[in-house]
Amino acid sequence: KNAEAPVAATSLYERLGGLPAVTAVVDQFIANVVAETMTSNSKLKRTFDPLVQSGNSYRVASLRNHLIDQIGQATGGPLVYKGLSMPAAHKGMNISEVEFNALVAELGKAMTSKGVPANQQTEVVNILAPLKSSIVAQ
Template identity: 35%
Template sequence: MADTLYDRLGGTETITQISADIVDLHLSNPLIAPRFAQSDTTRLKKVVSEFFITGTGGPNLYTGKDMRSVHQGMNISAIEFVAVLDDALAAMNKNGIAQREQEEVLFILYSMRADIILV
């Protein structure tokens, strides 16, 4: 069987690093940083990496809420959504992820838009 996206991204170690980088980039991205002003960033990095690991075909260990429940009532705009995608791409570039895998992750994230934007 072909390797999962999880394997091709480098497994838990690389995905944990990418996830921490995504959260750090959000905290310094002026378009979205205010959204995370009250966040427990240690916990956020943990659940984001669990979500990423589980969602790319790794072990099933996500302990957070589903995407619609988490983002409901936040009034998130399409511009903010693109800012999150930009940070995900920057974090993958920083960690040496190849274009094919970046495209697959981007597609997975983009497909979640209806549960996140203006829900």
């Protein structure tokens, strides 16, 4: 191998562990969100109960698959997000900053429980944080 050849930077997607890791995190995240809606003083019940209680498992599966694609794409993987824009996906929900932060906290817990190192968690959150203004108060 040519010592002068530039080494391609390893994407966050690859460092996370690729599709198996992203899938494991998203599945844990969905489970965490559903569990959070069942706690007292839940911050996510208002927005997620309609989805969870609809009995429409297709909607939950669809959200899961969209999230895998979105995170997979945003972290530099080959996945392509084909869902709604963030304003369209959250239109009419009037999501608050408190609710946004509660959801990101559940993602953090999911990443911790799936063994994602803190520095990579920060990278993921830094990618998602700029979406806040297109999700909150839509």
